[in-house]
Amino acid sequence: MSKVLIIGAGGVGRVVASKCADNPEVFSEIMLASRTLSKCQTIAREVGKGRIQTAQVNADNVPEVVELINRFKPELVINVALPYQDLPIMDACLETGVNYLDTANYEPKDEAKFEYKWQWAYHDKFKEKGIMAVLGCGFDPGVTSIYTAYAAKHHFDELHYLDIVDCNGGDHGKAFATNFNPEINIREITQKGKYWENGKWIETEPHEIKKELNYPEIGTRDSYLIFHEELESLVKNYPTLKRARFWMTFGQEYLTHLRVIQNIGMARIDPVKYKGVDVIPLEFLKYVLPDPGKLGEHYVGETSIGCRIKGIKDGKEKTYYVWNNCSHQKAYKETGTQAVSYTTGVPAMLGAMMVLTKKWNGKGVFNVEEFDPDPFMEKIGEFGLPWQEAANVDLEL
Amino acid sequence: MSKVLIIGAGGVGRVVASKCADNPEVFSEIMLASRTLSKCQTIAREVGKGRIQTAQVNADNVPEVVELINRFKPELVINVALPYQDLPIMDACLETGVNYLDTANYEPKDEAKFEYKWQWAYHDKFKEKGIMAVLGCGFDPGVTSIYTAYAAKHHFDELHYLDIVDCNGGDHGKAFATNFNPEINIREITQKGKYWENGKWIETEPHEIKKELNYPEIGTRDSYLIFHEELESLVKNYPTLKRARFWMTFGQEYLTHLRVIQNIGMARIDPVKYKGVDVIPLEFLKYVLPDPGKLGEHYVGETSIGCRIKGIKDGKEKTYYVWNNCSHQKAYKETGTQAVSYTTGVPAMLGAMMVLTKKWNGKGVFNVEEFDPDPFMEKIGEFGLPWQEAANVDLEL
Numbered sequence: 001m002s003k004v005l006i007i008g009a010g011g012v013g014r015v016v017a018s019k020c021a022d023n024p025e026v027f028s029e030i031m032l033a034s035r036t037l038s039k040c041q042t043i044a045r046e047v048g049k050g051r052i053q054t055a056q057v058n059a060d061n062v063p064e065v066v067e068l069i070n071r072f073k074p075e076l077v078i079n080v081a082l083p084y085q086d087l088p089i090m091d092a093c094l095e096t097g098v099n100y101l102d103t104a105n106y107e108p109k110d111e112a113k114f115e116y117k118w119q120w121a122y123h124d125k126f127k128e129k130g131i132m133a134v135l136g137c138g139f140d141p142g143v144t145s146i147y148t149a150y151a152a153k154h155h156f157d158e159l160h161y162l163d164i165v166d167c168n169g170g171d172h173g174k175a176f177a178t179n180f181n182p183e184i185n186i187r188e189i190t191q192k193g194k195y196w197e198n199g200k201w202i203e204t205e206p207h208e209i210k211k212e213l214n215y216p217e218i219g220t221r222d223s224y225l226i227f228h229e230e231l232e233s234l235v236k237n238y239p240t241l242k243r244a245r246f247w248m249t250f251g252q253e254y255l256t257h258l259r260v261i262q263n264i265g266m267a268r269i270d271p272v273k274y275k276g277v278d279v280i281p282l283e284f285l286k287y288v289l290p291d292p293g294k295l296g297e298h299y300v301g302e303t304s305i306g307c308r309i310k311g312i313k314d315g316k317e318k319t320y321y322v323w324n325n326c327s328h329q330k331a332y333k334e335t336g337t338q339a340v341s342y343t344t345g346v347p348a349m350l351g352a353m354m355v356l357t358k359k360w361n362g363k364g365v366f367n368v369e370e371f372d373p374d375p376f377m378e379k380i381g382e383f384g385l386p387w388q389e390a391a392n393v394d395l396e397l
Numbered sequence: 398m399s400k401v402l403i404i405g406a407g408g409v410g411r412v413v414a415s416k417c418a419d420n421p422e423v424f425s426e427i428m429l430a431s432r433t434l435s436k437c438q439t440i441a442r443e444v445g446k447g448r449i450q451t452a453q454v455n456a457d458n459v460p461e462v463v464e465l466i467n468r469f470k471p472e473l474v475i476n477v478a479l480p481y482q483d484l485p486i487m488d489a490c491l492e493t494g495v496n497y498l499d500t501a502n503y504e505p506k507d508e509a510k511f512e513y514k515w516q517w518a519y520h521d522k523f524k525e526k527g528i529m530a531v532l533g534c535g536f537d538p539g540v541t542s543i544y545t546a547y548a549a550k551h552h553f554d555e556l557h558y559l560d561i562v563d564c565n566g567g568d569h570g571k572a573f574a575t576n577f578n579p580e581i582n583i584r585e586i587t588q589k590g591k592y593w594e595n596g597k598w599i600e601t602e603p604h605e606i607k608k609e610l611n612y613p614e615i616g617t618r619d620s621y622l623i624f625h626e627e628l629e630s631l632v633k634n635y636p637t638l639k640r641a642r643f644w645m646t647f648g649q650e651y652l653t654h655l656r657v658i659q660n661i662g663m664a665r666i667d668p669v670k671y672k673g674v675d676v677i678p679l680e681f682l683k684y685v686l687p688d689p690g691k692l693g694e695h696y697v698g699e700t701s702i703g704c705r706i707k708g709i710k711d712g713k714e715k716t717y718y719v720w721n722n723c724s725h726q727k728a729y730k731e732t733g734t735q736a737v738s739y740t741t742g743v744p745a746m747l748g749a750m751m752v753l754t755k756k757w758n759g760k761g762v763f764n765v766e767e768f769d770p771d772p773f774m775e776k777i778g779e780f781g782l783p784w785q786e787a788a789n790v791d792l793e794l
Binding site: 175176256257260261263264265266268272273274275277279281283284285287288289 | 573671680685
């Protein structure tokens with residue numbers, strides 16, 4: 001019986017809260033907190049099954065988070081707020097001696113940098129304090145890292161080539177919208193591409209490398225090589241990898257919109273003076289674009305995310321593909337939000353369950369592939385994200 | 398010997414100030430005023446030939462403008478500020494009994510409406526006060542209206558078909574930029590199209606009607622039917638017109654950028670809350686897009702704007718085409734700004750000269766085609782915008 005504090009009341013927070021509320025045997029008490037109390041209250045009312053308490057908190061402010069933790073006394077904080085807020089929330093956990101879990105790595109607000117270095121630097125402090133921090137426990141990073149760990153444990157002696165493939169085959173019916181916070185989304189996908197090959201990182205121009213990949217039950221989609229944060233920890237934890245890449249699908253219209261958003265200066269993250277007020281263009285964009293949390297209702301189609309791996313098993317070359325397909329409509333029906341939030345929120349809840357039931361153990365800061373993948377892989381299907389696998393198939397890569 | 402007050406220190410204000418300073422025999426004293434004093438001072442220093450005084454004024458504020466007029470005592474106010482400011486400046490002119498001239502019709506800030514009704518409603522008040530207001534004395538409206546008046550006076554007994562064609566064949570080397578205030582520009586060109594035919598207005602979707610038109614010394618360009626304000630006064634003043642249309646050239650990339658700007662909500666003119674502050678998306682866009690005033694340096698190519706007219710002369714059908722081509726580089730060399738500002742500012746200066754030298758007379762509110770076109774057409778070439786004409790050519794329309 002454990003108390004959990006969820007910080008962040010966007011689409012992912014909604015899914016985490018809903019899923020925790022479904023599992024009182026593990027999550028005996030749940031508190032949902034965010035900057036905007038009314039968002040927490042709406043989620044509690046709509047998907048909380050009467051089991052969710054709410055609170056207002058500014059997650060940028062360490063003393064405020066500390067005060068909330070001291071009041072509620074959770075065993076674990078699930079951070080599904082903004083990536084900028086990872087460090088202040090980790091600071092608050094350190095100060096109060098409470099475990100921590102998030103779904104996306106910290107990035108500084110003033111530069112679009114996706115690196116684990118800031119959070120990894122907390123390892124010794126968490127270790128000394130005798131608590132654990134679980135980093136990147138959404139779908140990607142998260143399930144993709146656990147798929148890789150599962151493949152390494154059961155299917156390979158050595159991993160050589162890893163391609164993480166992320167396809168959103170859905171259609172929300174809008175001219176343009178992002179599937180999660182547009183600020184975070186656009187920061188991520190407008191940066192340069194980067195992949196690991198032969199012991200070093202190779203940088204590409206944004207969307208320079210494209211392949212047509214075929215996704216189960218979806219079909220062929222233009223897929224672009226982008227950098228994604230789990231690559232950094234996976235090449236560190238699987239040093240036999242000769243190459244590791246990440247592919248994401250984008251339609252032509254989506255890319256055109258992105259290109260224009262950059263051309264017109266709306267992807268800028270430096271403040272611009274407007275009538276004496278500092279306005280950050282990319283941050284402002286969030287207020288005019290469709291709310292990702294509202295896309296669910298008319299979203300049709302599926303996401304398909306997985307790992308395509310080539311390596312050696314018993315001296316022979318082998319290929320292996322493990323993936324999940326998730327229906328936007330099914331996710332919406334269950335939690336009131338689309339598959340992109342759903343596929344991030346469900347693993348966060350299950351990761352929290354792993355920590356609270358001691359299936360995942362340790363003192364310090366960890367990426368999810370460092371834990372035993374089996375108890376997670378056993379359960380993730382019944383919580384809504386069943387996986388499929390295929391060995392010795394054409395990986396197209 | 399006359400004193401003139403110029404309000405507005407953008408690209409057009411720069412050209413008007415420079416041209417007035419060149420002609421001390423008419424403009425004996427010149428004051429340039431705008432919200433931002435430093436912009437006036439830069440213009441005075443760079444193109445003022447030591448002849449320009451400067452002042453700070455908020456043109457939205459009638460008492461401030463009245464106070465400035467009473468202090469400087471001009472015979473004429475040249476308004477090259479924002480279209481929203483036409484009415485307050487006209488109010489100040491009425492109160493002080495000073496003549497008025499502008500280059501673009503009033504539009505309310507909260508809806509993109511391009512109609513003369515608000516300014517025409519001032520006719521009786523200006524008449525009673527014994528002063529005149531000259532509306533729309535830039536290039537289009539302005540020279541295009543005077544071309545039409547010139548054609549009606551010298552080439553036709555009856556005008557039947559009028560097509561105003563506006564081509565910017567220049568290249569500023571930016572991915573996307575507007576040639577004047579982006580807020581005003583985008584409001585204008587994202588509205589529905591409209592043209593006059595057989596006694597009524599016919600509305601089209603934005604950019605629904607396209608033709609490939611050939612422009613002198615430029616070549617063929619995609620030209621789109623849009624509504625432009627001079628059509629409203631021209632069909633009123635030339636009731637024999639069976640059809641009147643306006644065409645403007647846009648490249649595919651320009652239209653793509655426009656479409657995305659609309660799709661992402663950045664063309665909205667209603668306020669959006671951002672951290673407690675009201676931000677108008679389209680207005681904010683101006684602060685991130687390239688400054689139109691800075692495009693001149695690398696702008697190459699020419700504009701070509703003219704009137705293509707079909708009508709009756711001596712009982713026979715006749716066609717007539719009158720146009721000006723203006724080089725961006727030449728305009729920049731002379732005034733430090735590109736041809737789009739230059740072609741607007743020069744006619745404003747010459748219109749002011751027409752008023753001050755009594756070539757254009759009247760008490761009340763007038764569109765420029767209501768005056769004698771001859772003295773204007775005689776002079777406009779020597780001030781930098783020579784015109785060419787051709788009769789009985791294929792108008793392509």
